[in-house]
Amino acid sequence: MSMWMPKPNSLASLLESSVSTRSSLLGRATHAKIIRTIQPPILSFLSDHLINMYSKLDLLHSAQLVLQLSHTPYRSVVTWTSLISGSVQNGHFSSALLHFSTMHRDCVLPNDFTFPCVFKASASLRWPSMGMQVHALAVKIGQIWDVFVGSSCFHMYGKMGLKDEACKLFDEMPHRNIVTWNAYISNAVLDGWPRKAIDGFIEFRRVGGEPDSITFCAFFNACADALWLQLGRQLHGLVVRIGFEADVSVSNGLIYFYGKCREIGLAKMVFEEIGKKNAVSWCSLVAVYVQNYEEEKACVAFLQGREEGVEPTDFMVSSLVSACAGLAGLELGRSVHGLAVKACVDENIFVGSALVDMYGKCGSIEDAEQAFCEMPERNLVTWNAMIGGYAHQGHAGMAVALFKEMNYGSCGVVPNYVTLVCVLSACGRAGEVKLGMEIFESMRGRYGIEPGEEHYACIVDLLGRAGMVECAYEFIKNIPIRPTVAIWGALLNACRVYGKPELGKIAADYLFELDRKDSGNHVLLSNIFAAAGRWEESNIVRMEMRDVGIKKNAGCSWISAKNKLHVFQAKDTSHEMNSEIQATLAKLRREMKAAGYTPDTNFALFDLEEEEKITEVGYHSEKIALAFGLITIPPGLPIRITKNLRICVDCHSAFKFISGIVGREIFVRDNSRFHRFRDGQCSCRDYW
Numbered sequence: 001m002s003m004w005m006p007k008p009n010s011l012a013s014l015l016e017s018s019v020s021t022r023s024s025l026l027g028r029a030t031h032a033k034i035i036r037t038i039q040p041p042i043l044s045f046l047s048d049h050l051i052n053m054y055s056k057l058d059l060l061h062s063a064q065l066v067l068q069l070s071h072t073p074y075r076s077v078v079t080w081t082s083l084i085s086g087s088v089q090n091g092h093f094s095s096a097l098l099h100f101s102t103m104h105r106d107c108v109l110p111n112d113f114t115f116p117c118v119f120k121a122s123a124s125l126r127w128p129s130m131g132m133q134v135h136a137l138a139v140k141i142g143q144i145w146d147v148f149v150g151s152s153c154f155h156m157y158g159k160m161g162l163k164d165e166a167c168k169l170f171d172e173m174p175h176r177n178i179v180t181w182n183a184y185i186s187n188a189v190l191d192g193w194p195r196k197a198i199d200g201f202i203e204f205r206r207v208g209g210e211p212d213s214i215t216f217c218a219f220f221n222a223c224a225d226a227l228w229l230q231l232g233r234q235l236h237g238l239v240v241r242i243g244f245e246a247d248v249s250v251s252n253g254l255i256y257f258y259g260k261c262r263e264i265g266l267a268k269m270v271f272e273e274i275g276k277k278n279a280v281s282w283c284s285l286v287a288v289y290v291q292n293y294e295e296e297k298a299c300v301a302f303l304q305g306r307e308e309g310v311e312p313t314d315f316m317v318s319s320l321v322s323a324c325a326g327l328a329g330l331e332l333g334r335s336v337h338g339l340a341v342k343a344c345v346d347e348n349i350f351v352g353s354a355l356v357d358m359y360g361k362c363g364s365i366e367d368a369e370q371a372f373c374e375m376p377e378r379n380l381v382t383w384n385a386m387i388g389g390y391a392h393q394g395h396a397g398m399a400v401a402l403f404k405e406m407n408y409g410s411c412g413v414v415p416n417y418v419t420l421v422c423v424l425s426a427c428g429r430a431g432e433v434k435l436g437m438e439i440f441e442s443m444r445g446r447y448g449i450e451p452g453e454e455h456y457a458c459i460v461d462l463l464g465r466a467g468m469v470e471c472a473y474e475f476i477k478n479i480p481i482r483p484t485v486a487i488w489g490a491l492l493n494a495c496r497v498y499g500k501p502e503l504g505k506i507a508a509d510y511l512f513e514l515d516r517k518d519s520g521n522h523v524l525l526s527n528i529f530a531a532a533g534r535w536e537e538s539n540i541v542r543m544e545m546r547d548v549g550i551k552k553n554a555g556c557s558w559i560s561a562k563n564k565l566h567v568f569q570a571k572d573t574s575h576e577m578n579s580e581i582q583a584t585l586a587k588l589r590r591e592m593k594a595a596g597y598t599p600d601t602n603f604a605l606f607d608l609e610e611e612e613k614i615t616e617v618g619y620h621s622e623k624i625a626l627a628f629g630l631i632t633i634p635p636g637l638p639i640r641i642t643k644n645l646r647i648c649v650d651c652h653s654a655f656k657f658i659s660g661i662v663g664r665e666i667f668v669r670d671n672s673r674f675h676r677f678r679d680g681q682c683s684c685r686d687y688w
Helices: 008-020 024-037 044-056 060-069 077-089 093-105 114-124 128-140 147-159 163-172 178-190 194-206 213-226 229-241 248-260 264-273 279-291 295-307 314-327 330-342 349-361 365-374 380-392 396-408 417-430 433-441 443-447 453-465 469-478 485-498 501-514 519-531 535-547 578-594 610-618 621-632 649-662
Strands: 556-561 564-569 639-643 666-669 674-678
Touching (some): 114 128, 114 147, 147 163, 147 178, 178 213, 213 229, 213 248, 279 295, 314 349, 349 365, 380 417, 396 417, 417 433, 485 501, 578 649, 649 674
Antiparallel strands (some): 556 564, 666 674
């Protein structure tokens, strides 16, 4: 009985099948069949198929053995390209370049399949000199003008950040395919040149190019970065006209674009029109809400996505954590942290950084420290979040110490613009005038960072907190930029603390010029005059507010208890537990009076009697929220209150007394900063 003799073509097909199915078992069985049935020398094309199969299946040692044991006298470009492409496909970039070098020594010229693989290996290894040498060889043998070779070379230069070389090659290319144009437009966006990206798209269309989903997404990213709403809407029209509105990736790009341009309604409309939403669609919608300070809607969208079966990704979780930070929702943030652990994304550097930031902004610096220490790796955002968390909660010494560790330690992280804002703010709150000024003066020389308005505002705040109010004013007069609201606001606040009505009037006048409608600055100036006993001038400021139609924003405070958010306004009696709240407030007033507390009525309206003034400050929204918290939150747990305005002087003083009386920590996040009341003291050191 004769043995069945398979044809070489059939064996080659089996080897190709083993590659497509990723079956090394089938490949080795076919190789065994070749050895048994095909007499040496093995046909060269079967050797090539074997080498290709072993290379693609990441069995490079076997591929090299076939190459060495093959009796084929001539190793063709197909043989070498199979080895090189298989090495690149499996991430063995150094091996790919070594094979390419050996191929070159064997005087085998690479072809249009070889060069793209070698360019990819050079780019992946970040080896520009090798890439340039391969480029030169491609020019020498005339392969660079092949559209695929040229495109891969262009992509290599772009990936390695060699912009000039990439642009020169792009200009010299006689033919460009859609991949090249997409890379050109995308690179322009990544390099921060949205105008160049748009011009590239226009030129692409002028030469008859038909955009695909990648082209559209790159264009929308350019419009989003530059906030070119009308231009993006024009492209949206083109998308609809040529039938790409059904492409989910294009729709996701549109959601991102409209979100960056603060068109939340249009972003939601695009989202709702997507037939089959994917995880990116839900992530994009959550990010849009977070970017536009609609944190509650972000949380609702996340929950809806979960109901639709969307698995949380690192991007979605980090966005949701940012939403919790904006809401100061500590318990919700902890729940999301648990979800991140369950989804195994808690060690992702972006999720970890968001957690550090969230815990810092929610007033739990201990949790922020733990999240920071548990991160397997940290980037600049992580360090900034931790330094900022310390600074905002009054742990200025810790913030400065962490900055020194980051700056002078072995972590190798270089501070940026935001880092220096955080550390200068911390220096101000720690009273470190000398250190703060040294850091500020070294910004250009040591860090190569040009001071911006935030840094100047920090220095004004630094000097103002130290009582050097006149020096702060002189500093403002000498800065090289036009002073902003933040800069004059820092001076006005220093005037409030240290009783400088004349200088406060100067600062306020500039603030009124910059933002006439801001009620907070008018109220602050009025209070400065009232504290100095200059009631007539205080009344004039209030009358000016009425004349130009400025109304003081209604103060409200909210607190979370029993999985529900409770909101209170001043003199609020509408809550279902009002009788218990009023009884608690009366009890606290008696205990505070016994402890030496006297209501601070300096800032109450001057035309009220003293008894009315005491009543006025005694029922502020934050006091009502605190009384409710003492009733509903179990003993020993901290009470966390958020207020939409700056906490008043009397409430601040009262909370210090109450923290000592009830023996509990009280956190208040107002529109200026965090206050952590404990044992009769506040973390802000009475300056906010």
